[in-house]
Amino acid sequence: xxxxxxxxxGDEILSGKFxxxxxxxxxRRLRELGCxxxxxxxxxxxxxxxxxxxxxxxxxxxxxxxxxxxxTHDDLTFEGVARGLGRPLVLADELVALLARSGLPPTExxxxxxxxxxxxxxxxxxxxxxxxxxxxxxxxxxxxxxFRKKFEDVANAFRGAPxxxxxxxxxxxxxxxxxxxxxxxxxxxxxAIGSYPRWxxxxxxxxxxxxxxxxxxxxxxxxxxxxALDRLL
Amino acid sequence: xxxxxxxxxGDEILSGKFxxxxxxxxxRRLRELGCxxxxxxxxxxxxxxxxxxxxxxxxxxxxxxxxxxxxTHDDLTFEGVARGLGRPLVLADELVALLARSGLPPTExxxxxxxxxxxxxxxxxxxxxxxxxxxxxxxxxxxxxxFRKKFEDVANAFRGAPxxxxxxxxxxxxxxxxxxxxxxxxxxxxxAIGSYPRWxxxxxxxxxxxxxxxxxxxxxxxxxxxxALDRLL
Numbered sequence: 001x002x003x004x005x006x007x008x009x010g011d012e013i014l015s016g017k018f019x020x021x022x023x024x025x026x027x028r029r030l031r032e033l034g035c036x037x038x039x040x041x042x043x044x045x046x047x048x049x050x051x052x053x054x055x056x057x058x059x060x061x062x063x064x065x066x067x068x069x070x071x072t073h074d075d076l077t078f079e080g081v082a083r084g085l086g087r088p089l090v091l092a093d094e095l096v097a098l099l100a101r102s103g104l105p106p107t108e109x110x111x112x113x114x115x116x117x118x119x120x121x122x123x124x125x126x127x128x129x130x131x132x133x134x135x136x137x138x139x140x141x142x143x144x145x146x147f148r149k150k151f152e153d154v155a156n157a158f159r160g161a162p163x164x165x166x167x168x169x170x171x172x173x174x175x176x177x178x179x180x181x182x183x184x185x186x187x188x189x190x191x192a193i194g195s196y197p198r199w200x201x202x203x204x205x206x207x208x209x210x211x212x213x214x215x216x217x218x219x220x221x222x223x224x225x226x227x228a229l230d231r232l233l
Numbered sequence: 234x235x236x237x238x239x240x241x242x243g244d245e246i247l248s249g250k251f252x253x254x255x256x257x258x259x260x261r262r263l264r265e266l267g268c269x270x271x272x273x274x275x276x277x278x279x280x281x282x283x284x285x286x287x288x289x290x291x292x293x294x295x296x297x298x299x300x301x302x303x304x305t306h307d308d309l310t311f312e313g314v315a316r317g318l319g320r321p322l323v324l325a326d327e328l329v330a331l332l333a334r335s336g337l338p339p340t341e342x343x344x345x346x347x348x349x350x351x352x353x354x355x356x357x358x359x360x361x362x363x364x365x366x367x368x369x370x371x372x373x374x375x376x377x378x379x380f381r382k383k384f385e386d387v388a389n390a391f392r393g394a395p396x397x398x399x400x401x402x403x404x405x406x407x408x409x410x411x412x413x414x415x416x417x418x419x420x421x422x423x424x425a426i427g428s429y430p431r432w433x434x435x436x437x438x439x440x441x442x443x444x445x446x447x448x449x450x451x452x453x454x455x456x457x458x459x460x461a462l463d464r465l466l
Contacts, residue, residue: 016260040275072428073415109411178342182306
């Protein structure tokens with residue numbers, strides 16, 4: 001089963017200037033693709049923060065970064081990823097050629113977009129600029145429309161076995177069911193059982209409904225756990 | 234200036250079963266309160282993930298956790314925070330008394346909600362149950378309506394000097410402005426300058442507008458940087 005971490009790079013998200021659209025998009029798409037998202041982090045535009053997260057995520061199959069790949073002083077993702085992977089930055093000749101073809105002058109600022117971690121790979125899709133990969137890390141732009149287009153260019157690389165789900169709702173209280181739920185969870189280790197009370201928003205707040213979710217890549221285990229849950233409810 | 238990290242605990246967010254509402258709420262409120270949010274992480278319901286994030290966040294003034302504080306087998310936040318802070322769990326007598334008063338039997342499941350990190354503090358607001366603090370960590374429920382009510386009970390503790398902002402928009406391209414922007418940024422280190430191109434969503438995507446933002450707690454520095462930017466544009 002492929003695993004992934006998402007690293008959203010951007011002061012503008014943490015400060016609330018812009019709402020993160022890429023994290024929610026990736027949550028939905030990685031799920032649909034059957035890739036297990038294990039961590040999502042939003043960090044500021046600093047080398048240390050980016051490098052630290054990339055280094056910590058060495059154990060995941062994929063790390064998806066968004067943001068921080070433009071020409072300005074606060075675009076530090078390539079350099080941060082390189083440091084996190086323990087690799088130097090190198091000038092990618094193919095990217096320099098693409099820069100020239102798109103009519104941008106080879107200024108120091110523009111060349112920032114062509115300095116990528118050593119051992120990089122370029123994934124060409126339908127976009128004019130490729131996606132840059134290095135190690136387990138896929139480096140995407142932060143602008144949502146660009147991000148989505150480029151992610152879909154390479155989405156197949158994230159595909160895993162599909163995740164099967166079931167869901168139950170009950171008016172019984174979570175506190176009354178907790179111990180029985182723990183027993184069902186222990187009996188079916190291949191099934192992830194979640195328990196989510198919904199609360200009303202009124203003056204005197206109280207639990208109004210309990211949503212129970214079951215998830216597994218094993219269809220038989222899922223059915224058996226769902227049956228056990230139905231007997232319980 | 235107070236600093237903060239947010240730790241959202243929940244398989245249900247990473248798997249897309251529920252959309253995170255608490256992270257965006259905290260981004261907005263911490264900003265309004267003048268508290269610098271430095272990291273936002275979403276982790277699964279596992280002890281290791283929670284403990285690791287709490288330990289990493291030792292240098293922040295505040296860590297706000299949401300989720301994982303109910304009675305079920307996957308509610309591990311109190312235990313994870315305790316481990317992250319290097320403290321044992323202890324049974325909080327005041328919480329056991331509140332449990333009894335709300336008519337919940339003292340089952341093992343319900344007592345999970347009363348076992349909190351040693352050295353805890355209880356912050357009573359308008360809610361019937363208090364917010365639990367330990368070290369720099371504030372532990373909140375994940376249910377959004379409950380979370381918001383409890384956060385507002387203690388929001389004043391997060392207050393810092395207000396952040397002043399200015400914003401400019403231009404039709405000039407980011408690549409043409411990058412070097413001049415870097416010079417302005419270097420001249421005004423007390424001002425954070427952000428550069429955010431907006432792209433159209435059409436067939437042939439291109440940069441349509443560039444939004445420049447300035448932020449500082451120093452009003453004079455902000456004005457001077459804004460003037461320098463205006464001369465540039």
